Structures are given as structure tokens and as C-alpha cells.
Amino acid sequence: MTTLHHTSVNLPENVREELVRLLNRRVGLFTDLYVQTKLAHWNVRGPHFIAYHELFDSIASHLLVAQDSMAERAAALGGQAGMTVQAVAEESGLGQWPIETRQDSAVIHLVGDRLARAAGQIRQDIDTAANLGDADTADLFTEVSRQLDQDLWFVEAHYTE
Ligand SMILES: [Fe+2]
Incomplete structure (x- = not known):
């Protein structure tokens, strides 16, 4: 159970607890996604190397x-922000990045798959936060969602099929 710090933010404590849990799960997801994207950045090989x-x-x-904004929103709501890498490994749900996969055509699809899953998750979170009565967190998720969709476009625009 989350232990909240005192804050004058006038959202009910149980609502803030739920928002903090949700935000921190997404901080964890983005921590994993960040590392996976860097593994793609470092290891990709092939004719499209420099573009990818x-x-x-x-x-x-x-x-x-996005990770920083979500963690800081959790802190602003009175929560403990973020999670350890050990907790990320247990809770991310993204699955292990296949580090042996280096061919550009495969890596671009792997990145696209990860981004799409995160984007779908965040889109749901917009409604969850709105239903909890926190327009600010919903707005933050909306901003994150819009950037993810744009990044996904940049990735998917490279698909040949
Ligand atoms: Fe680099």
C-alpha cells in the first residue's frame, strides 16, 4: 500500500493512492522501454543502420x-515516486528484449511492437485518470500518448509491408 506524504492537493487520498500506483507502474514500464530502445539503438545493424x-x-x-513527468506527478500527488529496477523486471510485462536480434528489419518491428503496446496502455490510462477526477494526470497521459503515437508513426513508416 502506498504511503502518501501530506499535500494540499485537494484530491481525495484514496484517489491519489490509486493514481500514484498507476503512475508508478507506467514509470516502470517506461524505464524498461527506455532500456530496450537503447539496446535497439546500440545493437541494430544493416542497410538502415544510421537512420534507425x-x-x-x-x-x-x-x-x-515522459518517465520523469509521470514520476514527478506521483510525487506531486504525495506519493513515493518510481520503482527499483528489480521491481521493473518483475512488473513491466514488456518481456525481455531479444538482445541477439540485430538485423534492422527485425529490430524496427520489435521497437514498433513495444511502442504500440505501451501506447495502448497509456491511452487507457487517460480514461482511468479522467474517471478518477484528475484532469491533470489525464492531460499528462494524453501528452505522453500523443508523443508515443508520433514515435510509433516514425517507426511504422519504415515498414515495407
Ligand atoms: Fe548513442
Whole structure:
């Protein structure tokens, strides 16, 4: 159970607890997604190397911004922010990145798959936060969702089929 710090933010404590849990799960998800995207950035090989290498780094930087914003929203709501890497490994649900896969055509699809799953999750979170009466967290998730969709577009635009 989350232990909240005192705050004058006037959302009910049980609502803030639920939001903090949700935000921290997504902080964990984005921690995993960030590392996976960097593994793609470092290991990708093939004719599209430089385009993908640079694209993955750009996406990774967006993921860090989103991770930080979600963690800081959890803190602003009075919560403990973030999770340890050990907890991320247990809870992310993204699955282990196949580090042996290096061919550009395969790696771009792997990155797209991960982004799409995260994007679908965050889109649901917009409604969850809105239903809890927190327009600000819903707005934050909306911002994160919009960036993920754009990054997903940049990835999927490279698909040949
Ligand atoms: Fe780099």
C-alpha cells in the first residue's frame, strides 16, 4: 500500500493512492522501454543502420521525458515516486528484449511492437485518470500518448509491408 506524504492537493487520498500506483507502474514500464530502445539503438545493424540508430535514440529521449513527468506527478500527488529496477523486471510485462536480434528489419518491428503496446496502455490510462477526477494526470497521459503515437508513426513508416 502506498504511503502518501501530506499535500494540499485537494484530491481525495484514496484517489491519489490509486493514481500514484498507476503512475508508478507506467514509470516502470517506461524505464524498461527506455532500456530496450537503447539496446535497439546500440545493437541494430544493416542497410538502415544510421537512420534507425538515430531514430531509436530520439525515441529513447522522449521516453525519459515522459518517465520523469509521470514520476514527478506521483510525487506531486504525495506519493513515493518510481520503482527499483528489480521491481521493473518483475512488473513491466514488456518481456525481455531479444538482445541477439540485430538485423534492422527485425529490430524496427520489435521497437514498433513495444511502442504500440505501451501506447495502448497509456491511452487507457487517460480514461482511468479522467474517471478518477484528475484532469491533470489525464492531460499528462494524453501528452505522453500523443508523443508515443508520433514515435510509433516514425517507426511504422519504415515498414515495407
Ligand atoms: Fe548513442
